[in-house]
Amino acid sequence: MDNIFLIGFMGTGKSTIAKGLSAAYHLKVVEMDELIEKRQGMSISDIFAKKGEEYFRKLETELLKEIQHEKNVVVSCGGGTPLRSENVNAMKENGKVVLLNATPESIFERVKNNHNRPLLENNKNVDYIKDMLAGRKDKYFAAADIIIETDNKSREQICTEIGESLGLI
Numbered sequence: 001m002d003n004i005f006l007i008g009f010m011g012t013g014k015s016t017i018a019k020g021l022s023a024a025y026h027l028k029v030v031e032m033d034e035l036i037e038k039r040q041g042m043s044i045s046d047i048f049a050k051k052g053e054e055y056f057r058k059l060e061t062e063l064l065k066e067i068q069h070e071k072n073v074v075v076s077c078g079g080g081t082p083l084r085s086e087n088v089n090a091m092k093e094n095g096k097v098v099l100l101n102a103t104p105e106s107i108f109e110r111v112k113n114n115h116n117r118p119l120l121e122n123n124k125n126v127d128y129i130k131d132m133l134a135g136r137k138d139k140y141f142a143a144a145d146i147i148i149e150t151d152n153k154s155r156e157q158i159c160t161e162i163g164e165s166l167g168l169i
């Protein structure tokens, strides 16, 4: 089957849903941020601080190109992955792109106690998230084959919706 690429803003539940889809449909999980951290031997925060955002974005693109050759994987992308058109092209080549959408308020609740998101670290408030989300929204929606609203839904509900939309159930 096609690979599944989960995209969406930070804190929309991509990692959680990737695990759920993996269990339900026997897919291998590729957690992009985690794999980049492992390979670099550094946290995302340290990569941004020591090497810069551009360096991180290059690693993301390289990793996506690697994944193009895999099958039966569910990929939990970084929140910024679909902002580059070459990344979107790489995803669409052998997969379906699923956007997890959430309100700034619920995103805030999910990210407020985390300290490994350098783009939010000193800006953890609903207004900042709202602005950043508004700036990204067009690209997120344009990249998506399927859009799933996640607010007030359980992991099981979301996984079922995705499975139905992709014709897996």
Ligand code: S3P
Pocket (backbone or CB within 6 Å): 008, 009, 010, 011, 014, 033, 044, 077, 078, 079, 080, 081, 116, 117, 118, 119
């Ligand atoms: C980013 C999102 C993060 C991580 C990095 C940049 C972004 O991933 O890739 O901090 O630009 O939105 P998560 O969406 O998994 O938090």
